[in-house]
Amino acid sequence: MTRLRFLLGCLLLVAAATASEAAARSAQARIARVSTAVATLDGVRVRLDWPAQAREGVLSLQAARVEAPELGYRFHDLQWRCPLRRDGARWRCEGDVRAGRGRPLRLAIELDDARTAARLHDRRSAIRLRRDAATPELTRIELARVPLAWAQALLAQAWAAPRLSAGSVDGRLDVIAPSGADLRVEGPLRIDGAALDTPDGRVAAEGVGAAVELRARFGERATRVGVAGAVRGGELLFGNAYLALQRRRVAFALEAERDGEGPWRLPRLHWDDPGVLRVDGRAVLGADAGLRALDVGAAMPDLRALRDGYLSGFLGVAGLADLRLAGAAAARLRYDAGALHEFDLRLDGVAVDDPQGRFRVADLAGDVRFSSAESLRSELRWQGGELHGLDFGAARLPLLGERGELRLADEVAVPLLGGRARLAHMRLRPPADGRGLELNFGLDLERLDIARLAAALQWPPFAGELTGHIPQARYADDRLEFEGGLAVHLFGGAVQVSSLAMERPFGVAPTLSADIAFDDIDLQSLTGVLGFGSITGKLDGEVAGLRLVDWTPVAFDARLRTDRAAARRAGVRQRISQRAVQDLSSVSDASFMGSLQARLIGLFDDFGYARLGIGCRLAEQVCEMDGLGSAGPGFIIVAGAGLPRLSVIGFNRRVDWPTLLERLAAAGSGDVKPVFE
Known part of the structure; x- marks a missing residue:
């Protein structure tokens, strides 16, 4: 069907050329080429058989090749056979036509001195053609x-x-x-x-x-x-x-x-x-x-x-299939030779809400203007929102577009968790020259309420304030990297986060990786927040190779230990309460050094210790446990000091990670049972 629809004009010319031979019993012709305005036929053979005294003859037409190059059609081995009749000055011929091995169609042609008409059809579809001599x-x-x-x-x-x-x-x-x-x-x-x-x-x-x-x-x-x-x-x-x-x-x-x-x-x-x-x-x-x-x-x-x-x-594609939008917008964009040259976005009462809780913005309005050829000022503003469960307040974002990038015109402070997040600088470079979008910014966190942060992230109910500094962050190729790390002052000590990066921060299964170092953390404040029994002292340690997928830990190598020198400098005695001993033994699947210790634990409120240390290397949902050193088949978690001397030894070096989390939750709630041997 496809291969015959533009050939009708060509076929009609050949039929007309042979019609004058209808009085003869038979006539045939070989034509090297027939050219029309629509198509060209090569290798044409025409035969007309008209028995004497008969009212009709049989017209056969074959073409080795048909081409209509302007329309893109090329056919081979075209064949049409039909009974040719004459009614006064009008000729009619109707029969099957096919090209190559294609399915045949029905082709009917009528022509006289005034017009040419044709119909190509099957049971359902039809193409009718007409050409008048007055307008050839x-x-x-x-x-x-x-x-x-x-x-x-x-x-x-x-x-x-x-x-x-x-x-x-x-x-x-x-x-x-x-x-x-x-x-x-x-x-x-x-x-x-x-x-x-x-x-x-x-x-x-x-x-x-x-x-x-x-x-x-x-x-x-x-x-x-x-x-x-x-x-x-x-x-x-x-x-x-x-x-x-x-x-x-x-x-x-x-x-x-x-x-x-x-x-x-x-x-x-x-x-x-x-x-x-x-x-x-x-x-x-x-x-x-x-x-x-x-x-x-x-x-x-x-x-x-x-x-x-x-x-x-x-x-x-961005992992935001359920995103909800409201409001109105208008935009203009000019792109050429792989680069964005002009962009103007205007927003009015826009609301953005991710049902998965990754982000939300309320009443977003203003404009964003960018030009590669001139300097343009614009401003975005919003009434509030949420980022991964963290509420932020209203703010204005003054912008300056110049020299092929969009920059922050002035520092911006955004209310966040009872404190402020201060955007010190920002630079956004649109995609150009085969390079994708790139965003750089610096961020200061000032006196954030840790209790509200912990509740939003479903952490234990920490208390205090968080202050941090991110001198430089870069987003490109769906990856967010924090150069220089994040410094946080917490529990009287310092937490240094380095090698911090995120993949797909707003997409499916966001991934976070980091190295974390602890220095001189006040154990009494920390254990109080975690719901453990009381431990006094200063804690050092690190969590190397931390990797979270969709905010769930899948790998890390953690080592935590007390710092005796720091405790002495601060005048802090190293003591561990009876409750804390029980919690540690439950979480680490540990026991006490001998039956005397088991009897002593019920007689004293707290004990002195020389050192405390524990480690966990997480891989494939299994935590490889470690401590201060070996003690026969086990490892030392608490090395006692003074009288009464009490030490805690761990024996199970491989602990199922979900089980360990359950034990931590139980210890934090006080629902633990110590292990005695």
Whole structure:
């Protein structure tokens, strides 16, 4: 069916050339080439058999090769056979026609001095053609339920990749082929149930309907195509952009032009989905249909509807498939040669809410303006929000766009957890020259309420204030790295976080990695917060190679130990309470050094100790336990001092990580049982 629809004009010329021989019993001709404005036939053989006194003859036509290069059609071994009749000055011939091994269609031709008419059809679809002698350059084609697959070769002239897999078209096309001028194709079309896809799966459509007006010009030097009308429903995919039009009617217009084999220029792009999205602009495409340049403006009066109709594909790739949006926005963008040259985003009453609790912003408004050629000031503001469970307050973000980047115009302080997060500097560089988006910033944390932080992160109920300094942070390639680390003053000591990085911070299964060092942490304050029995002293240690996936620890090597020198400098005695001994023994699956210790623990409130240390190397959900050193088959956790002397020894070096977490939770709640041997 696909291979015959543009050949009718060529066949008619051959039939007319042989019709004058109808009085003879038989006639045949071999023609090296037949050329028309639409196509060229090579290796043509025509035979007419007309028995004497018969009212009709049999016309047979064969062509070794048929080419319509402007329309992209090439056929081999074309055959048509039909009974030829004459009614006055009019000739009629109808029969099966096929090319190669293709399925035959029915071809009927009528011609006289005034006009030529033809009909190519099967049981469901039909193409009717008419040409009048008064206007020989015009061929009118009428389409009725014609499969879109018949237009595959014509589409390939503009874009070779898509495969038309479903849909039908009705309408009228005027094919205008003036002598020595470009071929033109014009007319209204109605498309139903269109479906297409590309081999790489990046472009696809399903169930699309449209009513359009086509204007196309095909020439040796240039091709011009214009389409305007309305799309009715369906689904479309362009890379990560997924459009769900449902039953909405969307007005659109597209103009495309190409000189020779050069790039496609799209001088007009128009898309109007009322109340959801209006886009106007222009673009340039490369030979692979990739975007080379884009200048476009968009109005988005309802972000909720925009999210459902246009953004779900992008959000799904970013791990934000359930993101909720509200408010309105408008944007303008100019992109060329792999770089962003101009960007202007305006927001009005925007609300962003991630149901998974990763972030939330309320009443986001203002604008973001960027230009590679001039300096532009803008400002964003919001009333509040939340980041991974951490509430933050209202703030204004003054911005300056210049020299190819967007910078923070002044320091910004954001209320956070009863304190402030101060954004000291920020620099955002848009994608350019094959390099992705890059963000750099510095952040100070001032007197954050640790109790509120702990509650948000579901930690034990810590108390106190957190102050930290991040001199430099960098986000690129979906990875956030903190250069210089994070210094936190906590429990009278210091916590130094280094090698801190996050992958997919706002995507699926965010991953955090870091090294943490503890110095002179006051044990009495720490154990009080953890709900353990009291331990006095100073704690040092480190957690190396910490790795969290979706905020759950999957690997680390932790070593914690007391610092006797620091305790002496601070005048702190090293004592451990009876409750703390019980908690340690329960958590570490430990026991006491002998039956005397088991009896003594019930007689004293606390004990002196010389050293305390414990380690855990987590891998594959198993914690390899360690302590201060070996004690026979076990390892020392608490080395006693003074009288009564009490030491705690651990014997199980491999502990299931979930079990260890349960023990820690039980120890914090006071629901523990000491182990005696």
